[in-house]
Amino acid sequence: MGSSPTMNDVAREAGVALRTVSRYVNGATNIDSELAERIRVAINSLGYRRNLAAASIRPGWDSKVLGLIIGDLSNPYYTALTRAIEHEASERGYLLITASSEEDGTRHDKLVDRLAEQRVDGLIIVPPHRPARGWADVAGTLPPIVFLDRPVSGVQADSVLSDDIGGAREAVQALITSGSRSVAFVGDSLSIYTLEQRMLGYENALHDTGHMVRAELVCTDAHTEAQAREAVARLMADTDTDAIFGANNRATIGALWAFRDAGQRLPLIGFDDFDLAQLMQPEVSVVSQDVEQMGTLAASLLIDRLNGTGSAQRDYVLPTTLHLRGSEQRVN
Amino acid sequence: MGSSPTMNDVAREAGVALRTVSRYVNGATNIDSELAERIRVAINSLGYRRNLAAASIRPGWDSKVLGLIIGDLSNPYYTALTRAIEHEASERGYLLITASSEEDGTRHDKLVDRLAEQRVDGLIIVPPHRPARGWADVAGTLPPIVFLDRPVSGVQADSVLSDDIGGAREAVQALITSGSRSVAFVGDSLSIYTLEQRMLGYENALHDTGHMVRAELVCTDAHTEAQAREAVARLMADTDTDAIFGANNRATIGALWAFRDAGQRLPLIGFDDFDLAQLMQPEVSVVSQDVEQMGTLAASLLIDRLNGTGSAQRDYVLPTTLHLRGSEQRVN
DNA sequence: CTGAAAGCGCTTACAG
DNA sequence: CTGAAAGCGCTTACAG
Numbered sequence: 001m002g003s004s005p006t007m008n009d010v011a012r013e014a015g016v017a018l019r020t021v022s023r024y025v026n027g028a029t030n031i032d033s034e035l036a037e038r039i040r041v042a043i044n045s046l047g048y049r050r051n052l053a054a055a056s057i058r059p060g061w062d063s064k065v066l067g068l069i070i071g072d073l074s075n076p077y078y079t080a081l082t083r084a085i086e087h088e089a090s091e092r093g094y095l096l097i098t099a100s101s102e103e104d105g106t107r108h109d110k111l112v113d114r115l116a117e118q119r120v121d122g123l124i125i126v127p128p129h130r131p132a133r134g135w136a137d138v139a140g141t142l143p144p145i146v147f148l149d150r151p152v153s154g155v156q157a158d159s160v161l162s163d164d165i166g167g168a169r170e171a172v173q174a175l176i177t178s179g180s181r182s183v184a185f186v187g188d189s190l191s192i193y194t195l196e197q198r199m200l201g202y203e204n205a206l207h208d209t210g211h212m213v214r215a216e217l218v219c220t221d222a223h224t225e226a227q228a229r230e231a232v233a234r235l236m237a238d239t240d241t242d243a244i245f246g247a248n249n250r251a252t253i254g255a256l257w258a259f260r261d262a263g264q265r266l267p268l269i270g271f272d273d274f275d276l277a278q279l280m281q282p283e284v285s286v287v288s289q290d291v292e293q294m295g296t297l298a299a300s301l302l303i304d305r306l307n308g309t310g311s312a313q314r315d316y317v318l319p320t321t322l323h324l325r326g327s328e329q330r331v332n
Numbered sequence: 333m334g335s336s337p338t339m340n341d342v343a344r345e346a347g348v349a350l351r352t353v354s355r356y357v358n359g360a361t362n363i364d365s366e367l368a369e370r371i372r373v374a375i376n377s378l379g380y381r382r383n384l385a386a387a388s389i390r391p392g393w394d395s396k397v398l399g400l401i402i403g404d405l406s407n408p409y410y411t412a413l414t415r416a417i418e419h420e421a422s423e424r425g426y427l428l429i430t431a432s433s434e435e436d437g438t439r440h441d442k443l444v445d446r447l448a449e450q451r452v453d454g455l456i457i458v459p460p461h462r463p464a465r466g467w468a469d470v471a472g473t474l475p476p477i478v479f480l481d482r483p484v485s486g487v488q489a490d491s492v493l494s495d496d497i498g499g500a501r502e503a504v505q506a507l508i509t510s511g512s513r514s515v516a517f518v519g520d521s522l523s524i525y526t527l528e529q530r531m532l533g534y535e536n537a538l539h540d541t542g543h544m545v546r547a548e549l550v551c552t553d554a555h556t557e558a559q560a561r562e563a564v565a566r567l568m569a570d571t572d573t574d575a576i577f578g579a580n581n582r583a584t585i586g587a588l589w590a591f592r593d594a595g596q597r598l599p600l601i602g603f604d605d606f607d608l609a610q611l612m613q614p615e616v617s618v619v620s621q622d623v624e625q626m627g628t629l630a631a632s633l634l635i636d637r638l639n640g641t642g643s644a645q646r647d648y649v650l651p652t653t654l655h656l657r658g659s660e661q662r663v664n
Numbered sequence: 665c666t667g668a669a670a671g672c673g674c675t676t677a678c679a680g
Numbered sequence: 681c682t683g684a685a686a687g688c689g690c691t692t693a694c695a696g
Contacts (some may be wrong), residue, residue, distance in 0.1 A: 002474070003391065006689055014549070019665045020689060027422070030665060047473040053451040054389040056691040058672050059335065063385060065429070073415040076408075083405040086432060097397070097448060098430045100418060118397070119385040120426060137494075229403075237497040256611055276608045279588055281685080338673055349683045353673060362681065371679040390688050393675080 013042035025050050043165075055213030056119070065095045066302065067115035068124045070148075071103050076323050077291065078126070079270055081148065084295025085124060092303050094121070103305055105132030110299050115144050122302045127152050129192040146302045148294065150193040151315055158305075159315040160298045164271075167287040167320030168201025169208075171269040172245050173283070174322060176209050180267050184217040184235050186228055186255060187247025195220065198247045198271055203206060217241055228254025229261070242330075246270035251279040256280065268327045282326035290318050337378040345374035357382050365528035368621060370471065379557050388451070398426045398634065399455045402480075409581060409604055409623065410458070416627025417456060424635050426453070437464030448474050454634045459484050462523040478634045480626065482525035483647055490637075492630045493645040496526050499619040499652030500533025501540075503601040504577050506617070506654060507543050511662045512575030512599050516549040516567050517561055519579025519603075527552065530579045530603055546578075549573055560586020562594070568594055575664075578602035588612065600659045614658035636655050 002018035007025070011018045016035050022221070024031055024039045031039075042048070066089050070078040082098055089096045097120060101108035108128045115123060122144045135155045140262035144157070151159040160188040177182050183206070190196045203213050216239050222228035228251040235241040236258065244266050246252030252270030270277075297316060304310040338567035339357070343350045347368050356371045357365055363371075374380070389396040398421050402410040421428045429452060442459045447455060454476045467487045476489070483491040507515050515538070522528045531552070535545050548571050554560035557607055560583040567573040568590065576598050578584030584602025591597035600610075605620035629648060636642040 008689075013579075019668085019691080023666090026691085028665095032665065035666085049445070051389070051451055051689055052449045052673095053395060055383055055672085055691070056672095057383070057389065057689090058691050059455065061672090073411060073418060079411050082430075083432075085687095086405060090431065095429050095446065097427050098414075098418065099422065099427065113381070114384075114427065117381050117384045119383055131364055132341070133412055134463065170514040201583075219522075251348075253608070253611070260611065274608075275606075276585070276611075280363050280608075280611070281593065281613065310534060315667060339675095341675075350673095351675080351684085352682060355682090358675085360681095364681065383673055386688095387675070389673090389690085393688090443669050656689085 005048045005173055007048070007050070009046055010042045010048050011040065013046055014038040037161070044123070061285075062306070063119055064093055064122045065097060065118075065120045066096045066122050066124065066299070067099070067118070067120040069099050069101055069108060069111050069115070070126045072100050073098070074209050076274060077289075080291040081126075081295045083296075084292045085299045088296045088299035090304070092299075094303065099130050099222065101126075101130050102293075103130075105130050109133055112138070119143075121306050122146070123322055124148055124298050124302060126150060128266050129137045129189070144302060144305050146305075148298050156313060158298075158310075158313050160294050160301070161315060161317045162194075162289040162294065162315050163319050164197035165201040165204065168245070168247065168271060169200035169205040169288070170201075170320070170322045171206035171271065171287045172284075173209065174324060175243040175269055176205065176211070176265055178243075178267055178328050181211070182214070182240045182242040183190045183211075183243045183245055184218060184219065184232075184239070185245050185247060186219045186231055186235070186251040188220065188223050188251070190220050195247055201247060202247075206326070222251055222254060225250045225254045225314075230254075230258040232258035233261060236266065241266065242269040243328075244269075249274055252284065252286070256284070265327075265331060266328050269322075273323065274309070278325060281328070281330070285323055285328040287320045287322050289320055289321045296317055304330065337380045338513070338588070339380070339382070341378055342371065342374045342380050345378055346370040352604065358590050363598065394449055394453045394638070396425055396622070397429060397450075397452045398430070398631070399429045399443075399450070399452040401431050401433055401440060401443050401447070401455070401457045403458055403460075404432050405430070407581070408606060409621075412623040413458075413627045413630075416624045417631045420628045421635070424499055424631075426631075426635065433458075433460050435460050435462075442467055444470070444474070447556070449473075454478070456480055456630050456634060457571035458482060476634060476637050478630045478637075480630050488645060490630075490633045490642075490645050492626050492633070493647060493649045494621040495525075495649050495652050496529035497533040497536065499621070499654070500530035500579070500603060501537040502533075502640040502652070502654045503617075503619045504534050504537035505541065506536065506656060507577065507601055508543070508662050509574040509600055510575075510599055510660050513543070513576055514546070514549060514572045515543075515575045516551065516564075517577050517579060518551045518554055518563055518567070518571040518583040520552065520555050520583070522552050527579055534577060534579075551594065554586060557582045557586045557589070561585075561589040562586075562592035565593060568598065575599040575660075576601075580604055581606055584616065584618070586609050588616070597659075599661060599662050601654075605655065607624050610657060612659070617655055617657045619654050620653045621652055 011021045099111045110293045126149045147159040219231040232255045249272045273286045277284040397523045479491040500516045551563040564587045581604045601617045609616040
């Protein structure tokens with residue numbers, strides 16, 4: 001390292017008072033031009049850089065750093081969210097610390113603590129589905145929070161969500177409209193808020209169209225792509241499943257694998273778009289979330305609140321969009 | 333906000349000296365157990381959290397925050413890199429600030445400045461291919477750096493690279509071995525280090541097998557997937573191209589699109605693996621970089637250096653792996 | 665417009 | 681083992 005030059009060093013070098021350097025560095029306009037020049041030269045020759053970390057400990061100054069806790073960067077859904085958040089934050093002068101909880105409650109809590117201790121100005125959080133401790137215990141000690149993807153009750157915070165119920169219902173209805181009668185639900189644990197909601201949408205669609213929810217067509221333990229692949233294989237072999245609703249990305253991709261394994265496909269609609277969906281044969285139909293808007297909105301709500309221009313706290317539920325591309329159709 | 337409680341508040345509440353609280357918080361073992369208990373109670377009742385930002389301005393203390401500047405989080409290659417870096421950093425107690433330069437030199441320089449002013453302990457940087465200013469101008473004012481994906485000359489820093497030349501050569505040789513004679517190069521600008529290297533590998537492979545480099549088979553202005561798609565379409569229409577080397581992800585996907593548009597495919601090998609490569613028909617052959625190891629190594633080198641356990645500065649060039657999955661074969 | 669001084673929340677020799 | 685004091689790099693009333 002070799003300790004870097006301080007504002008004090010610059011003041012000495014330029015032969016002015018510390019305060020004058022501070023004003024110069026902070027962009028004050030009314031500075032004697034000769035002094036300003038001496039300061040400029042001193043800064044350059046010393047290679048001085050202001051220390052924002054030090055500046056931010058002063059009362060009323062904030063760090064202009066936001067924290068983001070997501071599940072896992074390997075999930076393209078979270079990646080897209082992160083990108084939008086980072087973009088909006090950067091646009092508005094904030095840096096972003098990104099951390100992955102890996103859906104582990106304890107790890108998540110540690111990250112929250114660390115970020116709070118780091119004195120980030122605000123937090124955007126995708127809460128883990130099995131929290132290790134209650135939010136109420138720590139809420140008072142945390143900076144402003146916006147929850148993303150999943151809401152948290154009992155905490156003062158905005159939430160930005162998608163219409164999981166509506167999206168799932170629409171997808172399942174589309175499958176039924178295309179002629180399927182035994183639509184299977186393939187997804188992860190219902191203890192995950194979004195999956196629970198999508199299950200509700202699935203049930204709604206069945207009820208609306210006069211169908212029963214049949215337990216043997218419901219798989220809620222496909223945590224990975226590989227498990228979804230197996231689950232779909234089993235559904236195809238053991239039941240009269242005639243269409244698949246992939247309740248998340250991994251489920252959908254798993255189904256595509258199972259189709260390839262079986263050498264035959266079933267009508268399919270997935271929740272969440274993915275990169276090459278349109279390059280598949282047939283193109284994969286999906287319900288897509290407006291991920292970019294979700295991220296932008298979350299960052300923007302948080303920053304508005306930090307600036308005191310936020311409105312009353314509420315949940316924002318963004319609509320989803322059904323993209324019918326072909327894979328929903330029956331095979332004959 | 334409402335200013336949060338400080339160590340001073342805790343000391344007063346517990347009826348001990350500030351220093352004792354500091355020692356408690358920093359995990360000193362030898363503290364009178366009765367005092368420790370009083371401090372514990374005071375911390376809980378006040379909802380005190382240590383202020384790491386304040387602590388880190390003291391001499392010899394560092395922030396335990398690293399900065400990462402990449403091109404763009406929408407590129408899965410950078411995402412994978414980021415994930416590995418974040419994982420290693422987290423594993424070793426560091427937080428990670430991630431920022432996107434969007435390949436813009438000026439924006440990149442601003443991020444470097446901001447991160448330096450934020451006093452991150454170290455920086456991992458994918459340098460933009462057209463830097464707006466020279467590294468020499470600022471090198472002295474920056475924390476330790478590890479360059480990733482592309483090297484930078486004239487700066488004291490480690491670099492973590494892939495064997496772009498070797499990987500490209502191997503890919504092109506494989507296409508030739510499969511019977512292709514007019515292998516086209518489709519990629520982005522050669523002012524990007526990795527693309528320049530891959531072009532070298534392409535040329536090497538041609539020379540090694542007694543072929544000439546033919547200008548009409550070389551496309552180096554496919555900056556986007558869409559442009560690559562058009563470029564491949566043109567190659568198929570206007571030249572005798574009988575195989576495509578996709579010099580990056582976007583080029584490869586663009587080629588797949590062009591194949592679908594044309595209703596026929598050419599032998600293809602791409603540089604960089606992608607998520608659904610094996611779900612395509614035929615499965616897409618690629619040269620893959622060991623992205624996870626690159627990220628882990630970069631973070632690990634940086635942290636070792638911060639801890640004073642780093643070795644002499646050098647470039648690390650990681651080998652690539654050719655995955656032949658079928659798409660390299662000729663169509664008949 | 666500029667200087668000398670106080671203070672942000674914290675850690676660390678220095679005495680006891 | 682613990683207390684009162686100095687100081688990290690910075691900003692900001694307070695005087696001039």
